[in-house]
Amino acid sequence: MPKSKKSATPINLNDPQYYLNRELSWLEFNNRVLHEACDPRTPLLERLKFLAIFSSNLDEFFMVRVAALKQQVEAKVSQLTPDGRTPQQQLDDIRSTLVPQITKQHQHFDQALQPLLASHGIHILDYINLSQKQRTYLDNYYEDQIFPVLTPLAVDPSHPFPYISNLSLNLAVVVKNPDTEEEFFARVKVPSVLPRFLPLPPELGIQENEQPVNWTGVPLEQAIAHNLESLFPGMNIQEYHPFRITRDADLALEEDEADDLLLAIEQELRKRRMGGTPVRLEIQSQTPEAIRSRLLQDLELTESDVYEVDGLLGLRDLMYFMALPLPELKDPPRQSVVHSRLQRLKEPSLSPDALDMEEGKDFFAVIREKDLLVHHPYQSFSATVVRFITHAAHDPNVLAIKMTLYRTSGDSPIVNALIAAAENGKQVSVLVELKARFDEENNIYWARRLERVGVHVVYGLVGLKTHSKIVLVVRREKDRMRRYVHIGTGNYNPKTARLYTDLGLFSCREELGADITDIFNFLTGYSLQKSYRELLVAPVNMRDRFLSLIHREMENVQNGFSGRIVAKMNSLVDPQIITTLYEASRAGVQIDLIIRGICCLRPGLKDVSENIRVISIIGRFLEHSRIFYFYNNEQEEIYIGSADWMRRNLDRRVEVITLVKDSDIAKDLQEIMGIMLADNRQAWDLQPDGSYVQRQTHEDSPETNSQKTLMNMALRSTGIV
Missing domain, CATH: 3.30.1840.10 (Polyphosphate kinase middle domain)
Known part of the structure; x- marks a missing residue:
């Protein structure tokens, strides 16, 4: 992997010339x-x-x-x-x-x-x-x-x-x-x-x-x-x-x-x-x-x-x-598939004595087997996230459901499932973010409906928007309680899930369940918790953790190893993150950024950002997922979650990013980013002056449309094509 030694020339990386408006x-x-x-x-x-x-x-x-x-x-x-x-x-x-x-x-x-x-x-x-x-x-x-x-x-x-x-x-x-x-x-x-x-x-x-x-x-x-x-x-x-x-x-x-x-x-x-x-x-x-x-x-x-x-x-x-x-x-009809591991699910038993512990019998058994990653809209949101919450609402062994709602649809099946859960006697707690811009009225409507059926509704923390996308389900299984979680990159909105690309991770790992429990206690009660086991949480530890991950890549390069960062998000605005990426580039870290919207970093500047490349993908679906990859001297780490690298996400919102522990899921996420970096149909390269140039196909480079590729991969995974 090519490297460059850090320039001996001191540079003020806070100089306005290095930032786009x-x-x-x-x-x-x-x-x-x-x-x-x-x-x-x-x-x-x-x-x-x-x-x-x-x-x-x-x-x-x-x-x-x-x-x-x-x-x-x-x-x-x-x-x-x-x-x-x-x-x-x-x-x-x-x-x-x-x-x-x-x-x-x-x-x-x-x-x-x-x-x-x-x-x-x-x-x-x-x-x-x-x-x-x-x-x-x-x-x-x-x-x-x-x-x-x-x-x-x-x-x-x-x-x-x-x-x-x-x-x-x-x-x-x-x-x-x-x-x-x-x-x-x-x-x-x-x-x-x-x-x-x-x-x-x-x-x-x-x-x-x-x-x-x-x-x-x-x-x-x-x-x-x-x-x-x-x-x-x-x-x-x-x-x-x-x-x-x-x-x-x-x-x-x-x-x-x-x-x-x-x-x-x-x-x-x-x-x-x-x-x-x-x-x-x-x-x-x-x-x-x-x-x-x-x-x-x-x-x-x-x-x-x-x-x-x-x-x-x-x-x-x-x-x-x-x-x-x-x-x-119009575009050809969108074919959304059911994840191969979820195609033969049975509905939960209505008997409180039936614990449904046999593997593969219900949604919870699938998650117990191993973590599950879903990629929307290529894989159905309704058949995964909505079904998970609906399943929990009617499973007699589920005792509690907690979730955050930032934006949801006007006829939300998720909210209806939460109402059913409360009516079924479960402990249901929902954080409804009333300050979600232009969705305030819709969220007020759902908050009142939830309150009327006995759901514990909270409205977040003073001065902070709750932008995290998390669900916690507590289920009694034989002689123990098990926590099931969903951590997403997008809103719990079945309508926009057909148009936005997003990721969701299902898990019942004990450390992750404990972290999500702590997050909900932070949101609904009083908590000064500063450390989490597997989560990056804004505004608590996320900024410092991301900076340390970038610095770790720099240190690896300075010690003679390779350094590599790939990050996908909606926007990159935060000056401190940008300055640190510049420092990493000067140290020789190779950085690829997939940023759909705003990017205030200037790539390709001599002695500043020569090792940084930025693309934007604009296509049929709105790119909305956030993925962060760090090479870590062959001990690769990859994260997904709700936050962009913006001041508001890191300092003024409650955001959750999770470390992906499952090696197969980590490989899937790397493949997704690799496909996007190879796109030559919908990808645009950011130039140092802030303009964008759309990639072109050539005789020796056939068209590669990342969204079509991912759609076909989802279809092939279920044997449809």
């Missing part, structure tokens, strides 16, 4: 999402999906990140980021980066995707181009289904500028009194309770070149705009222009002053629904200066907050078209 790195990630929408190798409707994801991601970015920067500017914060930027410099750079990306997005939709859609019988029409029959149908539909929902709001001295809700699409309308020639300004909200795109009946669709009529229709706002006379009878419609605003949507919560955290968050959610300060105005480029100025003045925004587009606003609504029954225009 967090916000600009995130924009680079979202640009890679946009590339999937522009890539002709991506199925057509999936390209629309990626356009929608690009827009949805930007909405959240403005609601949280841009809103925070604007608050810092207003508060005259002058503190620099690790890369040396002020809040205002970051806002300026965000805008200069975003404008060409947004232009590219809309041009690609209008000039490339719309013609392709039309060639497949999907026609998104402009109202002005409709035939008389089509107009008549839509006018009647408008009268029956749309008009009753609309509320025009006048703006004049007696009618102040109306509140405009976050992410709402609106029409700015100018009307004239024909008697007085006086002009008035009004706002009409495009109701979100109606579909954004209005389909025409198949018989009124457009058929070209013998293509089938798959969908023909118009955007909702155009149907409203061409029927405005009904909202302003007797007035002349002078002009109308769509606009959309984004507001600050982060919660401001003083936990230590809240007597009841649940009630405090409910109050903050009501404030969010009312909306925070506007942070972005989206308008069409042809919007007249008078309308533009009026909106800026009334919303208290500046020109730098305006984003002009040509075409439709709010392209996140393109997700609508993924519901079309056109499988030939």
Whole structure:
């Protein structure tokens, strides 16, 4: 393995030149999402999906990140980021980066995707181009289904500028009194309770070149705009222009002053629904200066907050078209398999005297045999994690279930299983993280339901989010109690588990069970425990342990041995971790990082990070698993868990990372990372300047798509292919 001796030249590794900006790195990630929408190798409707994801991601970015920067500017914060930027410099750079990306997005939709859609019988029409029959149908539909929902709001001295809700699409309308020639300004909200795109009946669709009529229709706002006379009878419609605003949507919560955290968050959610300060105005480029100025003045925004587009606003609504029954225009159906060791499970006996100890008979027997690793979505989440919790809920020998819930689905089978467990008389304790951003309302709903059936619900620790993904099941077996655990990298959410790649480890090893017990005591009671047997726990020991693992690789190289680190995560932001990785690189440690999103480390810098390589994989599934590998002079150690290398994960969240003890599972995890490092279809290489270059196939290097490879491996493991 190649090594390099540590440079004798002293270098200040905290110098801003060695760090990429967090916000600009995130924009680079979202640009890679946009590339999937522009890539002709991506199925057509999936390209629309990626356009929608690009827009949805930007909405959240403005609601949280841009809103925070604007608050810092207003508060005259002058503190620099690790890369040396002020809040205002970051806002300026965000805008200069975003404008060409947004232009590219809309041009690609209008000039490339719309013609392709039309060639497949999907026609998104402009109202002005409709035939008389089509107009008549839509006018009647408008009268029956749309008009009753609309509320025009006048703006004049007696009618102040109306509140405009976050992410709402609106029409700015100018009307004239024909008697007085006086002009008035009004706002009409495009109701979100109606579909954004209005389909025409198949018989009124457009058929070209013998293509089938798959969908023909118009955007909702155009149907409203061409029927405005009904909202302003007797007035002349002078002009109308769509606009959309984004507001600050982060919660401001003083936990230590809240007597009841649940009630405090409910109050903050009501404030969010009312909306925070506007942070972005989206308008069409042809919007007249008078309308533009009026909106800026009334919303208290500046020109730098305006984003002009040509075409439709709010392209996140393109997700609508993924519901079309056109499988030939989508990715092949996802085939999720049941792990080979779980294919012949029997349900638990309902008799408390039947201990089900025979190997292979139930889920617990499988785990007793040896640790079990599952990889989602390639292996079914429902047939593993959901089944494990459901199994425990109905097994008469299970006495207690404890788990953390950060995000879960709206119709969660996991929560239903916990409710059933409580009703079956088991001791059930659940930590529901009420502060999970944009899932607060859903989590409050589940917390109240769980409390009503007698589940012990706790809401975490003051000042810390509980982001760990852990389950503990206590089961009576003959003359002893045995603890079964699940430690995951992703949320207990069956819906997102179909789209996110995540890992889960099942075990009944005594040391691990004792550690997880200690974690729950830390979460639900009072604990100052600082050491754990097999776990890295944030904010207790995780940062120090990761730093020591990196230093160990450095020391091995300095002692003449090889050093190797491979880490997969969502984001790498923490300056101390980055500095230590630079030190390891300078010592000769070979480092490969698989980081989907934000990466503030600059790879490939002479005398600093020449031994560090960074890739990002953007594909059909959202890469979400976290894996950490350390060569350790041939005594390899590999870890999985919930934490990224970010300050918030290491210092402000309760996170759990576990050491993988089973040698077969460790080899499986190494194979997974090896497959990803060899990807030349969905992998992007991070350059020293912060840009990314997508890998290309060549004649001597056939396409290697890591997600397809892992999907096929899962199928082969069960004999399906």
